[in-house]
Amino acid sequence: MRTLLVLTTLLGVLSNSSCSQAQSDDPTAKTHKESKKGGKKDGKKGKKNKEDTLENRFIDAAIPGLSKLAVISKVPESSSLALADQPGTFYTNADAGNSPTLYKVDLKGNLLQEINLPVANHDWESLAKDDKGNLYVVDAGNNNNSRKNLVVYRLNPAAPQQVSQIPFSYADQTDFPPKKENRNFDCEASIWHAGKLYLFTKDRAQQSTSKVYTLNDQPGQQTAKLIAKLAIPGEVTDANLSPDGKRLALLGREELFILEGNDLNAIFKATPRRIDLGGAGQTEGLVFTDNQTLIISTEQGSLYQYKL
Incomplete structure (x- = not known):
């Protein structure tokens, strides 16, 4: 229908x-x-x-508010997005099977810079950025829920050879992999807020719940603490928090979920509003440019703007 x-x-x-x-x-x-x-x-x-x-x-007829901007050139896949140092520029990366490279691109899809990191890319799935310009590369793609080498890399793009690490494990995972009905330890989405990283899982079992874990943003071995379970009827592929901190966007496969509140505690208790992105492609990257505007990328390279 x-x-x-x-x-x-x-x-x-x-x-x-x-x-x-x-x-x-x-x-x-x-x-x-x-x-x-x-x-x-x-x-x-x-x-x-x-x-x-x-x-x-x-696209304009089917999805009000969504417009296609460009196709990203010379990037093998786009699995995430983060704001770069200049307005209208972004960092993105490819996931498993690709080089440990950050790509800086603009709204026209032009490749502006390649930053090669001296670490492995087991399965980079998400980027987060703090208020000091540091990037957090979340190497936590975990399709089979069997990985024990989960890690977040922290770096400043101006000094990419100086990379610190946050190896981590999930507090509630004891089996590698768990039974199929419990496979909810794949993380493809993250945000940074007030000294903490928030990790959002991609539910590969029931496709109904995104678990939210926290880490502090300092290097060293950590255990990710489970703090919330969000009723998301889909598989979360990226996340971003609006500049005013009152709107959380969670990206899925050709769908978007918006949760609103005065702070993160209220947001995590809010009822998600679903926005259909059918036809946009394999949507993987997401970032706010202002409180009402999102930039979305697909694994195929399409770059969209969505106005809330």
Whole structure:
């Protein structure tokens, strides 16, 4: 039924357009089908402007508030997003099977810088940033819930060879892996707030609960403390806190969950509001640029802006 409604809306948008049938059949117009390693790139000679593509008419019609900005170039996958040092720039990274590299990109998808770190990339899935400009690379992807070498790398991008480590384990995990119905120890999302890291799990068992753990942001072996369980009917792939600290966004696969409150304690007790991102792709990276605006990236390389 949802697909029928989306297609009906799309037909209405196209029927009101002044474009001819020949323009609609333009072979340069993009579709949602993109390869896992990045898909076709925007901005090549002969491509139509983003406002004229069939794909962006579909997105605008199906998902109010969502607009496609670009396709990230020269990055094998985008598994997370964090604000970089200049407005309109971001750090991202690829996950398991890729090099231990941070990529700095802009809103047009341009690759501005590559930062190679002197550590391993077992499965980098999330980036967090503190108020001093430090980045926290969360190497805690754990599809099978069997890893014992979970770690967060802390660094300043201005001195990337100086990396400190926060190895950690979950306080409530005793089996590696646990039984299938208890596999909720895969972390692909994190935030930093007031000296602490908050880790959000991707529920691979029931797909109904994201557990929230805390670590302090100082190097050294730690045990992640379970502080909350959020009723999220999906698999969380990234997280970010709004600049005013009153809105938590959790990204899922083609869906977004918003929790609001005056502080984190209130936010963790709030009822999530779900936003459908159907058709956007394998959504993996998320960051606020202001209290109402989110930038979202997909593993295929698409870069979106979403206005709440």
